[in-house]
Amino acid sequence: MAKKRTNSRGNALPRLIVVLVLIAVAGWALWQSPPVERIFYPFPNRALVDEYAHDYGVDPLLVIAVIREESRFLPQSESRKGALGLMQLMPATASSIAHSLGDKGYRERDLLEPEKNIQYGTWYLASLEKEFSGNVVLTMAAYNAGKGHVRQWIRSGQIDPKHVQVGDIPFGETREYVLRVLKSYQKYIMLYKNP
Structure with a gap:
């Protein structure tokens, strides 16, 4: 019986999306924080x-x-x-x-x-x-x-x-x-x- 090979690229895409979403949320939160806004004000x-x-x-x-x-x-x-x-x-x-x-x-x-x-x-x-x-x-x-x-x-x-x-x-x-x-x-x- 042959082993099924997993597609590592198939698993990487959902992880990449999760990482990008987390980076975007963190970036937005940082952008909205007073220390960053004080740069513009x-x-x-x-x-x-x-x-x-x-x-x-x-x-x-x-x-x-x-x-x-x-x-x-x-x-x-x-x-x-x-x-x-x-x-x-x-x-x-x-x-x-x-x-x-x-x-x-x-x-x-x-x-x-x-x-x-x-x-x-x-x-x-x-x-x-x-x-x-x-x-x-x-x-x-x-x-x-x-x-x-x-x-x-x-x-x-x-x-x-x-x-x-x-x-x-x-x-x-x-x-x-x-x-x-x-x-x-x-x-x-x-x-x-x-x-």
Whole structure:
């Protein structure tokens, strides 16, 4: 009686599939873990962000989300419209902030320094939050489009401040900006709120 030969290749394929599935699951789990996600959502200048967020009563995780979306953490950033630094402040806005803070030594080039930019940007976020009663959607819309536009949208009835949705924002660029900041903000809350 002849022995039956087993096909080693026939047994290897199911094992290979199992190994590949396990590698994929492990890779996905690692990718979803906070240490890996923190590579894509870092928190540079944390001491400065925490200090000024505390001083002006703003969530530091919102501040860092704004920095991520505005400049990708590049302090020397300059937009096509002339906004400068980490939080992409317009020079005229920064000059007004300097006046409000009593900063007589302020110069436009100071916006390229992380500390001054974070201080002024955080102060500005706090003022917008106060004006729009803590509504993050309206605050971020005003940060991007200007508070004058947001006031006009409210006056004209285009936006109901009590029930605002991102989709209600009339400017497409501002809608996209607010969505990006809110997405980053949620990620930062998940990764850094209670590490």
